[in-house]
Amino acid sequence: xxxxxxxxxxxxxxxxxxxxxxxxxxxxxxxxxxxxxxxxxxxxxxxxxxxxxxxxxxxxxxxxxxxxxxxxxxxxxxxxxxxxxxxxxxxxxxxxxxxxxxxxxxxxxxxxxxxxxxxxxxxxxxxxxxxxxxxxxxxxxxxxxxxxxxxxxxxxxxxxxxxxxxxxxxxxxxxxxxxxxxxxxxxxxxxxxxxxxxxxxxxxxxxxxxxxxxxxxxxxxxxxxxxxxxxxxxxxxxxxxxxxxxxxxxxxxxxxxxxxxxxxxxxxxxxxxxxxxxxxxxxxxxxxxxxxxxxxxxxxxxxxxxxxxxxxxxxxxxxxxxxxxxxxxxxxxxxxxxxxxxxxxxxxxxxxxxxxxxxxxxxxxxxxxxxxxxxxxxxxxxxxxxxxxxxxxxxxxxxxxxxxxxxxx
Numbered sequence: 001x002x003x004x005x006x007x008x009x010x011x012x013x014x015x016x017x018x019x020x021x022x023x024x025x026x027x028x029x030x031x032x033x034x035x036x037x038x039x040x041x042x043x044x045x046x047x048x049x050x051x052x053x054x055x056x057x058x059x060x061x062x063x064x065x066x067x068x069x070x071x072x073x074x075x076x077x078x079x080x081x082x083x084x085x086x087x088x089x090x091x092x093x094x095x096x097x098x099x100x101x102x103x104x105x106x107x108x109x110x111x112x113x114x115x116x117x118x119x120x121x122x123x124x125x126x127x128x129x130x131x132x133x134x135x136x137x138x139x140x141x142x143x144x145x146x147x148x149x150x151x152x153x154x155x156x157x158x159x160x161x162x163x164x165x166x167x168x169x170x171x172x173x174x175x176x177x178x179x180x181x182x183x184x185x186x187x188x189x190x191x192x193x194x195x196x197x198x199x200x201x202x203x204x205x206x207x208x209x210x211x212x213x214x215x216x217x218x219x220x221x222x223x224x225x226x227x228x229x230x231x232x233x234x235x236x237x238x239x240x241x242x243x244x245x246x247x248x249x250x251x252x253x254x255x256x257x258x259x260x261x262x263x264x265x266x267x268x269x270x271x272x273x274x275x276x277x278x279x280x281x282x283x284x285x286x287x288x289x290x291x292x293x294x295x296x297x298x299x300x301x302x303x304x305x306x307x308x309x310x311x312x313x314x315x316x317x318x319x320x321x322x323x324x325x326x327x328x329x330x331x332x333x334x335x336x337x338x339x340x341x342x343x344x345x346x347x348x349x350x351x352x353x354x355x356x357x358x359x360x361x362x363x364x365x366x367x368x369x370x371x372x373x374x375x376x377x378x379x380x381x382x383x384x385x386x387x388x389x390x391x392x393x394x395x396x397x398x399x400x401x402x403x404x405x406x407x408x409x
Contacts, residue, residue: 029316029382032323033373037089037099039330040370041106044086046340047078047364048106051113054123061337063344063351064359073133076126077361079117080140083110085295085367087147088305088374099377107151114156117141118163128167133357135174139184139240140365142168142191146243147374153195161195168192172200179224180232182207183240190247201253204244208258211241218405219268230287231296234273235365238266238299263308268406270303271310274321275403279392281324290353291344291363294325298368304381305371312401313390315381321389322369342366 027035050056056075064070086106094104116124128134145153145164156164168188176185186207193199214222221241223232241262248254276283283296303309304318329335334349336342342363343349375381394400 026320026386028386029319029384030377032319033377033382035323035327036370036373037102039326040086040089040367040373041102042336042340043330043342043364043367044082044106047082048109048113051075051079051116051124052109054116056116056124058123060360061339061341062360063354065351065354065356067359069356070359070361072127072130073137074359074361075124076117076128076134076137076141077359078364079113079126080137080144081361081364082367083113083144083152084140084147085298085365085370086110087144087152088371090151091148091374092376093151107155110152111155111160114141114152114164115160118160118167120163126167128170129173132174132177135171135176135181135184135188137361138168138171139187142188143240143243146187146191146194146247149194165192165196165198169198177224180236182210183236183244186244187240190244193251194247204248208241208244208248211237212258212262215265218407219265219272228287230289231292232287232289233269234296234299235289235292235368238262238269239302239368242266242302264408265406266299267303267308267310270300270308271313271403273297273300274313274318275390277321277325277389277391279395281321281328283325285346288355289358289362289365290346291350291358292365293329293346293363294322294369295365295367296369297322297325298365298371301369301371305374314384314387315379316384316387317389319372319381319384320386321392322372326369 047056047060050059056079060075060078062071062074090103090107090110092103094100094107116122117126119125128138153161168191171185171188176182186204189199189201189203191199193201193204211221214225216222216227220227220233221237222228223230223237242259245254245259245262249259300318301322304315309315309318329347332345332348334343334345341360344351344354344358344360344363346353372381388396388398390401
């Protein structure tokens with residue numbers, strides 16, 4: 001508990017006295033970036049430190065409704081999901097700034113982690129084949145490598161690269177469910193295609209075509225044939241679909257130009273996500289997997305990072321909104337245990353919110369909200385003045401842009 005309290009004190013020191021900020025004294029973009037970085041590394045430290053020393057299986061706690069059913073999966077869950085969120089920041093590479101030196105530290109930790117996770121002789125060699133869950137989190141590891149090809153792939157030894165490719169290929173024995181899981185197979189094959197041209201194009205094509213067939217309109221896809229009220233369009237569907245199509249586009253394998261179509265839909269969904277954030281920085285407790293916390297805004301963060309935000313949403317709005325959401329949730333008492341590991345909950349520690357498949361490892365999907373750290377500190381996202389996001393502006397009686405549905409196919 002003392003460690004968690006200490007980090008909150010550090011956050012407050014970085015940003016000045018802890019109190020309710022008004023518009024005039026809200027930390028500027030630079031201070032907000034510092035907070036994003038310090039929050040991300042606080043989340044990452046227990047996982048990467050333990051894995052870099054081949055001690056993740058020894059040190060990682062397990063919290064779950066049915067622990068015995070999740071014990072064999074949680075390590076790849078934590079590492080794959082965490083690294084996918086960190087990757088754009090790591091891809092900026094090291095430099096002589098304090099942040100650049102910090103990135104160097106976490107790049108090195110991540111490279112050692114990838115080695116230990118995929119080396120069959122390692123104590124922390126992870127489960128890529130037993131049960132169905134490894135397909136999910138091998139996909140997040142593949143996503144991380146696609147997001148940071150220079151820092152997380154090019155810097156691996158040839159032996160470790162081969163171990164990674166073997167681990168990804170070994171998931172082919174797992175049949176995906178008829179839902180968002182088809183994208184897990186798809187992105188693994190996309191990574192194999194990108195890195196050694198061994199991707200199964202049929203699996204990729206199936207995932208893309210089936211997901212496009214499940215489009216429901218106005219920027220949202222079904223999770224399978226049915227529509228669900230939850231955040232899976234952001235947790236998985238739209239980011240992974242875009243990244244699979246990016247690989248196809250880069251390799252001249254997207255003759256129907258589906259990437260541009262999916263990007264337009266993603267921009268619309270980003271507009272919806274921005275409007276879901278209340279003036280106080282809260283958002284609806286809706287659907288399954290709520291303990292992934294602010295990972296619910298992965299797509300909005302990705303839209304800002306790749307600069308496909310809709311015309312009426314500025315980068316500064318997104319920075320300010322995500323900062324407020326992250327700060328509110330991460331500082332809730334009980335978010336971390338005494339050793340700094342995430343605990344199940346939405347606002348603090350609420351184990352009753354866990355579905356049967358949720359465990360400690362699952363929670364690290366929250367790191368996906370930090371994709372915006374892939375924007376350099378010189379970008380307008382960080383240098384521009386704070387701008388109220390839509391609902392905050394509207395409830396001050398200020399400018400209220402009309403919302404419009406996306407009506408194309």
